[in-house]
Amino acid sequence: MQTWQGPLEKIDDYRWRIPKSYMQGMRVPGIIYADRNLLESIKNDKAPIQVANAACLPGIVKNSLAMPDIHWGYGLPIGGVVATDIESGGVITPGGVGYDINCGVRLVKTNLTEKEIKPRIKDLIYALYNNIPAGVGSEGKIRVSASEEKKILTNGAKWAVDKGFGTKEDLEYTEEKGRMEGADPSNVSERAYQRGKRQSGTLGSGNHFVEVQSVDEIYDEKTAKTFNIEKGQVTIMIHSGSRGFGYQVCDEYAKGMSSAQSKYGISVPDRQLACAPVKSPEGKSYIGAMKCAANYAWNNRQCLMHLVRGVFEKFFNRSFNDLGMDLIYDVAHNIAKFEKYNIDGKEKLLCVHRKGATRAFGPGHPDLPSEYKDIGQPVIIPGDMGRHSFLLVGTKKAEETFYSTCHGAGRLLSRKAAVSACRGRSISQELAEKGIVVMASGRGTLAEEAPEAYKNVVDVVHVVHEAGISKRVARMQPLGVIKG
Amino acid sequence: MKKYEQIPHTSDIALRVYGKDLKELFANAAYGMFDIIADLEGLKESVSIDVSLKAPSKEELLVSWLDELLYSFYTKGIIFFKFDIDSINKEELVAKAHGRHVGENRNRLKSEIKAATYHDLEIKEERDGLNVQIVFDV
Numbered sequence: 240m241q242t243w244q245g246p247l248e249k250i251d252d253y254r255w256r257i258p259k260s261y262m263q264g265m266r267v268p269g270i271i272y273a274d275r276n277l278l279e280s281i282k283n284d285k286a287p288i289q290v291a292n293a294a295c296l297p298g299i300v301k302n303s304l305a306m307p308d309i310h311w312g313y314g315l316p317i318g319g320v321v322a323t324d325i326e327s328g329g330v331i332t333p334g335g336v337g338y339d340i341n342c343g344v345r346l347v348k349t350n351l352t353e354k355e356i357k358p359r360i361k362d363l364i365y366a367l368y369n370n371i372p373a374g375v376g377s378e379g380k381i382r383v384s385a386s387e388e389k390k391i392l393t394n395g396a397k398w399a400v401d402k403g404f405g406t407k408e409d410l411e412y413t414e415e416k417g418r419m420e421g422a423d424p425s426n427v428s429e430r431a432y433q434r435g436k437r438q439s440g441t442l443g444s445g446n447h448f449v450e451v452q453s454v455d456e457i458y459d460e461k462t463a464k465t466f467n468i469e470k471g472q473v474t475i476m477i478h479s480g481s482r483g484f485g486y487q488v489c490d491e492y493a494k495g496m497s498s499a500q501s502k503y504g505i506s507v508p509d510r511q512l513a514c515a516p517v518k519s520p521e522g523k524s525y526i527g528a529m530k531c532a533a534n535y536a537w538n539n540r541q542c543l544m545h546l547v548r549g550v551f552e553k554f555f556n557r558s559f560n561d562l563g564m565d566l567i568y569d570v571a572h573n574i575a576k577f578e579k580y581n582i583d584g585k586e587k588l589l590c591v592h593r594k595g596a597t598r599a600f601g602p603g604h605p606d607l608p609s610e611y612k613d614i615g616q617p618v619i620i621p622g623d624m625g626r627h628s629f630l631l632v633g634t635k636k637a638e639e640t641f642y643s644t645c646h647g648a649g650r651l652l653s654r655k656a657a658v659s660a661c662r663g664r665s666i667s668q669e670l671a672e673k674g675i676v677v678m679a680s681g682r683g684t685l686a687e688e689a690p691e692a693y694k695n696v697v698d699v700v701h702v703v704h705e706a707g708i709s710k711r712v713a714r715m716q717p718l719g720v721i722k723g
Numbered sequence: 724m725k726k727y728e729q730i731p732h733t734s735d736i737a738l739r740v741y742g743k744d745l746k747e748l749f750a751n752a753a754y755g756m757f758d759i760i761a762d763l764e765g766l767k768e769s770v771s772i773d774v775s776l777k778a779p780s781k782e783e784l785l786v787s788w789l790d791e792l793l794y795s796f797y798t799k800g801i802i803f804f805k806f807d808i809d810s811i812n813k814e815e816l817v818a819k820a821h822g823r824h825v826g827e828n829r830n831r832l833k834s835e836i837k838a839a840t841y842h843d844l845e846i847k848e849e850r851d852g853l854n855v856q857i858v859f860d861v
Contacts (some may be wrong), residue, residue: 284733285733286733310733310734311732311733311734312734312735312842313735313840313841313842313843313858313860314840314842317734337860338837338838338840338860339837339860374829374832374835375760375761375832375833375834375835376796376797376800376825376832376835430794430798433794433798434794434797434798443835444834444835444861445834445835445861483797486837486838486860487794489838490790490838493840493841494783494786494787497841498779509841509842509843510841510842510844511840511841511842513841650733650734651733652733653731653732653733653736654732654735654736654834654861655729655730655731655732655736656731680832681832681833681834681835683833683834684833684834687834723835
């Protein structure tokens with residue numbers, strides 16, 4: 240029997256509505272972006288219930304949204320987007336951002352070709368594996384004092400660049416330039432500091448990775464030219480977040496929010512959606528801490544890219560500049576942002592929660608780097624380790640989703656089911672037969688993260704492209720991966 | 724009686740934990756969590772910590788207990804696998820957790836748990852004892 244028994248009204252081939260009447264307390268309808276095919280797997284999951292739950296959040300504007308890679312999370316579903324109106328009592332919820340605050344991806348180009356790299360890929364992946372700290376509770380070489388860590392929290396990726404771990408251009412091509420204004424270290428507990436102090440420049444575990452890939456399809460030649468990428472070219476994708484620091488911040492604020500919420504007379508259907516008005520002291524305090532974690536994550540990905548560049552420099556005996564290792568873009572996919580939108584003819588400042596969703600500003604948006612002004616914001620969508628990843632750009636039409644789009648393939652199988660499905664098989668062997676070299680530090684990681692545990696990212700990207708909320712530019716295939 | 728079992732959850736890991744009383748339930752939940760993190764079989768204890776916690780409800784106390792142990796795992800590098808709950812009521816817990824430093828046991832590590840969540844968390848009383856479903860963010 241399907242988990243979801245409620246209504247899903249067809250709006251068009253890619254949009255499905257959960258009407259307000261589905262559940263008492265829903266303030267707006269829910270809209271799920273999916274095609275008929277993906278919708279079937281979505282209905283077998285608890286995620287649609289979570290879309291309806293999120294529609295109960297005070298101050299929510301227009302719709303409770305879900306991207307096609309939606310799956311069951313806690314609080315908001317993974318793939319959920321919720322915007323609240325700050326001036327009308329709109330809330331912020333730590334459960335709408337997640338534990339891994341500013342988990343995200345960056346895409347780095349090189350001027351190497353698949354042909355050059357393929358014969359040496361095994362050695363290259365080994366070198367990456369040996370030089371990038373990964374795995375459960377991994378600690379890195381970058382260890383900082385408490386006062387230095389505070390600088391990371393307020394300066395984000397700029398901290399790394401100031402230390403020589405990157406260039407000014409790297410910051411230009413990072414969402415928010417790698418640093419959110421208003422980060423307040425006084426809202427961060429001693430415990431979060433403790434968990435964060437040794438983890439800058441570490442990958443972590445689970446679905447985090449560094450992948451060496453080659454571009455195998457270009458959909459939009461003109462835009463690809465702006466990114467300086469073409470078929471056969473090697474790119475590198477880095478996926479990680481705010482590590483133990485962010486988890487601790489979310490944990491503490493999720494606990495504190497439930498008492499705040501009763502103070503403001505708010506009730507929500509799931510404890511993990513505990514929230515407070517953005518303008519309340521509790522809301523402000525979480526936001527100050529969340530921004531610290533976001534900055535921690537941007538610094539982490541900057542440090543990781545620095546380590547990757549170092550490995551490539553040594554391996555190819557050429558400087559990273561000479562190898563053309565420029566950052567194409569870095570996006571956050573677990574975060575709450577403050578953005579202005581025109582709602583019923585009035586400009587309003589909204590708090591946009593994106594949990595497992597990527598910001599996708601369309602062409603002309605003032606926050607884009609000048610080089611990308613005409614084409615829109617790059618959107619980086621990793622797939623599973625056996626199949627493709629995508630580079631897309633945002634569109635003007637994405638205003639309907641508060642300029643948000645999908646963030647990845649989205650899980651299909653639970654980790655337990657994936658491990659059962661892979662019993663007696665060697666995933667690394669199967670991938671090797673497809674020409675993909677994989678190394679993972681955690682026992683069981685490969686089975687849990689096996690390609691079949693995920694929806695096919697091609698289907699997910701098809702929906703966002705056809706729905707018009709972002710546009711395909713290029714597709715990449717994996718050559719080698721290191722996992723935590 | 725089963726101590727705990729992993730139940731399907733699409734994105735994260737969920738456990739259903741059983742216990743005849745709160746003491747057993749809390750000890751089994753902690754063991755179940757560390758069983759996700761590391762291979763515990765044959766580990767010998769060499770280090771203990773004291774835990775003393777207060778929370779507004781037994782569910783919140785459970786999450787605090789698990790998060791406390793996670794915090795010690797990440798900051799002190801201890802894999803815990805034996806738990807003596809000295810006293811527990813709905814709002815307060817005093818316990819000892821025993822374990823071993825990660826050190827040479829790094830190859831035993833399996834999955835990183837970010838936190839225990841409140842999602843759908845409810846300690847249920849049934850005829851044969853207590854049970855609870857806990858979703859962990861991994």
